[in-house]
Amino acid sequence: MKKYFSHYRALISLGTPLIIGQIGVVLQNFADTLMIGHHTTVELAAASLVSNIFILGLLMAMGFALCMTPLIGKAYGQGDTDSIGATVKNGLAVNTMAAVVLMTVYTVLYFFLDKLGQPAELLPYVRPYYIINLISIPFVCWVNSLKQLFDATTDTKTPMWILLGGNALNIIGNWMLIYGHCGLPEMGITGAGLSTLFARVTMFVAIALCFAFSARHRIEREAFRSCSVNRSGMRSLITLGTPISLQMGMESGAWSLCSIIVGWIGTNALAGHQIMLTISQLFFQFYYALASAVAIRVSLFHGQHDYTAIRRTAWAGCHLNFMIAIVVSVPVVIFRDSIGMLFTSSPQVAAEVAGAIVPLIVYQFSDGLQCTFSNAMRGLAYVRPAMLVAFLSYFVVSLPWAYVFGISIDGGLVGVWFSFPFGLTIAGLLYYHFYHRRLLQLEANMD
Template structure:
């Protein structure tokens, strides 16, 4: 056992060093999600239900766009591993252009969905709350993509602290803005849910502006700025970004769609069910974002070793990352389990919502292993640029297994929102097993 630990020890240390700033940045996102849900939930249960629907729809778009931006990490990571710094700067410029185009495409798609909200079966009393909040979040999509471009670049060159500090400060700004605009403090009007949306838009714009200023003025980015400004766009790099980005976007998008489409099904059960779903999503972000931070570190380490053609350390980095995620999962799941009877009451004054939240803790705990497994090996595959099969794996896991299971358990078996949530362990675990098998096949004995 000690010998095995010694083999992975340097990888654990490197992954923690890389991943911890990302995890801390994601904790800021988690705190923001908690604060949003707490403030909106205590303002009104109806607004909490409306926020659940809109946030789930936009989470799909944001995760999809984030997946596309992930195409930059293995490219920059391999260039950094082989000291091609000028070309890494060029890759950033290409990524920002590609991300902007994808953001505009998503804005059009989400705009079309906006005009069809009445046909999605949501409670009619929520529509006046849903529509303005939806439009404000729609305006922020392009800024999410621009931030992602800079973040994936800095992660790829192993500078994970810059994005962490920007995220933390941006989220503090967002929480303060929420407090002021939701409740109407310091002379501002009481805007409720719409105020939360305006605060989110403002913070996303500010984070992009700060990232641009740091990139342009910081000495540590000097060797990358040469390629960024002088080399211009490259058809080859642009093609690689699209070749890597779209499969990851669809893989992550289909995973998120299983949650977002489940939210639409849960909306058929009424406002209480939808509000409970939103609270559980805020809780589930706690573990997902932790795994996400470590997964991003896995992708960076694997891409660095892949650029050096060091397959042994590619494998060790991936497995070390999974070990760390299992440890995180055990600790975080234990905390959630111990607090299971109190969590719902933190977010809402509705006893019905609080009781329903408690009933959803069991399926949440069950899917933690599968979630860590699929994040670890999806990022490992991304690091070795083997991403095309991930789309098929995601389709099988989430559309063939998870969604039909959720509908069957929730509506055919009449288990309600608990039945819909029982599908998530099946989808995430099956995805994790298939991604692990693919990574093992691609790297074993090579």
């Protein structure tokens, strides 16, 4: 195990700010869910529906930001600052285009919200919250783009502080606008949306100012200013980003479509589903942040053609994620009967949550495995197979079983959640297979 120690230290050092920053993102959702849930259960269900509709598009858009990481990381490993500047500028252009496409699609979808088969009582709350989320899309895309520059050049602390600051603003804004404190009107779910919009705009302004004035990134900033957007650079990012986008979209799409399935079960089940998603996203952010550190380290070693270090980095990341799975699972199992009451005063919703905790714990190791090796593939800029794995794992396996377990055999929310371990296990094994095969090809080409 000694051969992994240096990689453990490097991943922990690089990944800890990523974990803290990603937990900050989850805390924003956690705070929204908790604070809306204590306002009314109907608003919690409405927030669940809107959040799961938007997370699909936002994660797909994130694929066009994440594709910048292997390119910037590889260039950083080679000391090629000109390529870094060009990638950032072209990446911002591509992500602006993605934001425009998303806003167009979601604007059309707005006029069909009443056709989704959801409880009619939700629609008065869904519509204003939906519009506010629609307006915030470009700011999310721009923050994601600039974050890749900081992360891929191993400056993970700057985005961490920006995310934490933005989330603190969001929580304060929630308290003021949801419940009507400090002389402001009580706006409920609409106030939560306005608070989130303000936080996202503020985070974009902050990260743009850091890039514009940071001494550490002076060379990259000069390269950014001296280059121009070009079609070939944008085309390369779109080619690399599309498989990542489709992979993330299908992963998220399974959960979003499951929310619609859960909506057919009832309002209490949908509210419980939102709480479960908040808990599972907290777990996932640990795995994802550490796996992002794996992608960064892999991309650096890829630029240096050090394939032994790539292999050890990926396995070190897998070991650490398995340790995280154990640590986060124990308290949730112990307190599973009372967790739901943190978010809602409804005993029925809390009971739904307690039942769904069991399948959540079952798939934690599979989630850590799939997250680590999909990011190792991304660090190698080998992403095309990932979208096929995601389609098979989530659309061919998880979604049909969610319907069978939840609706056909009347398993309710617990049945829907028992579909996830199957898809995540298949995904983890296939991502490892493709990562290992690609690494063998690279090593063979060196010979």
